[in-house]
Amino acid sequence: MKIIVGSTNPAKLNAVKQAFPDIDVEGFEVETRVSSQPYSDEETLEGAVNRAKECVKIEKGVIGIGLEGGVMEFEDRIYLCNWGSLIDEQGNVFTAGGARIPLPDEIRRGLEKGKELGDLMDEYTQKQEIRKNEGAIGIFTHQQVSRGEMFAHVVSLLKGQYEFFNNKTDG
Secondary structure, three states: OEEEEOOOOHHHHHHHHHHOOOOEEEEOOOOOOOOOOOOOHHHHHHHHHHHHHHHHHHOOOOEEEEEEEEEEEEOOEEEEEEEEEEEOOOOOEEEEEOOOEEOOHHHHHHHHOOOOHHHHHHHHHOOOOHHHOOHHHHHHOOOOOOHHHHHHHHHHHHHHHHHHHHHHHHO
16 A cells, blocks of 8 residues: 655655554645635645545555645634545545644734745744744644644544544445
């Protein structure tokens, strides 16, 4: 079995490799067909599913995994959100969402001006490539949860559903 991940972002690839340590995992940049900064749960989930769909087109008989980070509004606040999708060899689609934390008003204002969260985080922290490292979640949780850990949780939820479904249909 082989897994293709719809990203070459190290945080996403490592999350999948952690959950599937004995399986060949390869990352490809694919089209999400959503905004570069998804702005709702629905759009972020759509991006994850689209990534997974693109992965299974690359090679027959693989599992495709799409992971997407975004933001969503709730009760006049902007929250960080993340979604994942796994499409198996038979075309079954599994989805899972993860952690949410509110983002500071300074970040919200930048998002409302059309900036991407990754770019805002680089400016906010005076660092480069936050999205490939600890992510906004790592910064705003004081390193208690990294972006990779956040995605690892989603991948574990996907893997668990996939295994449950396959054990249920086999038995």
